[in-house]
Amino acid sequence: xxxxxxxxxxxxxxxxxxxxxxxxxxxxxxxxxxxxxxxxxxxxxxxxxxxxxxxxxxxxxxxxxxxxxxxxxxxxxxxxxxxxxxxxxxxxxxxxxxxxxxxxxxxxxxxxxxxxxxxxxxxxxxxxxxxxxxxxxxxxxxxxxxxxxxxxxxxxxxxxxxxxxxxxxxxxxxxxxxxxxxxxxxxxxxxxxxxxxxxxxxxxxxxxxxxxxxxxxxxxxxxxxxxxxxxxxxxxxxxxxxxxxxxx
Numbered sequence: 001x002x003x004x005x006x007x008x009x010x011x012x013x014x015x016x017x018x019x020x021x022x023x024x025x026x027x028x029x030x031x032x033x034x035x036x037x038x039x040x041x042x043x044x045x046x047x048x049x050x051x052x053x054x055x056x057x058x059x060x061x062x063x064x065x066x067x068x069x070x071x072x073x074x075x076x077x078x079x080x081x082x083x084x085x086x087x088x089x090x091x092x093x094x095x096x097x098x099x100x101x102x103x104x105x106x107x108x109x110x111x112x113x114x115x116x117x118x119x120x121x122x123x124x125x126x127x128x129x130x131x132x133x134x135x136x137x138x139x140x141x142x143x144x145x146x147x148x149x150x151x152x153x154x155x156x157x158x159x160x161x162x163x164x165x166x167x168x169x170x171x172x173x174x175x176x177x178x179x180x181x182x183x184x185x186x187x188x189x190x191x192x193x194x195x196x197x198x199x200x201x202x203x204x205x206x207x208x209x210x211x212x213x214x215x216x217x218x219x220x221x222x223x224x225x226x227x228x229x230x231x232x233x234x235x236x237x238x239x240x241x242x243x244x245x246x247x248x
Contacts, residue, residue: 008108011087011089014088015087017059017081017082017085023050023056024052028049028051028052029051031088031098032090032101032117033045033048034085035082035113036221037079038083040079043114044113045109045114046102047119049094063081071113087143099119100119102119148247203227203237203239
């Protein structure tokens with residue numbers, strides 16, 4: 001004969017498999033709950049910000065034989081679903097403090113069906129077996145979880161979408177010598193051709209107006225960064241786009 005819950009645990013609501021509360025979109029109960037085998041008295045403790053939905057999820061997993069709590073699943077298969085009751089023991093106004101309250105009840109009741117004794121991090125103190133690791137490896141094989149390989153068409157679409165956009169996530173990345181060489185070659189080619197993009201602004205240095213900073217740098221035999229320093233010191237100034245350049 002099973003032993004009921006300790007008197008110190010206040011029961012707010014108690015349901016059988018056939019009398020569970022319905023799921024309601026605008027009415028959610030945030031609470032700590034217990035799933036109890038009335039034959040053995042063994043417990044599973046959990047919490048949710050929508051207990052009715054969580055009860056239904058537990059039942060769905062148990063009926064399909066895929067519940068993450070293996071001892072609870074085995075007990076369900078052995079005794080049948082009619083041997084279980086669903087109990088709400090602590091209702092909170094919001095999810096704030098819910099995990100902490102669940103942990104308190106787990107520590108107090110030491111539920112057998114909870115394979116994890118840490119509510120916040122279920123893997124605390126546990127390690128996957130070599131068999132489990134191998135199963136996870138096999139399950140992930142071929143599902144794109146390794147290095148992603150894009151088709152030429154996909155790469156072209158990504159390139160078109162990212163052109164002209166800043167990439168702050170690339171700052172600080174160490175590039176290979178091959179990549180750096182390609183970037184250098186591309187930059188030198190643009191410099192030689194006086195590359196002009198849509199955001200380029202004419203720049204005035206002395207009495208001459210140049211179409212871009214690159215053209216000005218090429219004219220003076222300087223680097224574009226030097227022209228930037230001239231702009232910062234006032235030696236060069238940007239001018240209105242309507243001003244016709246004197247140096248092309």
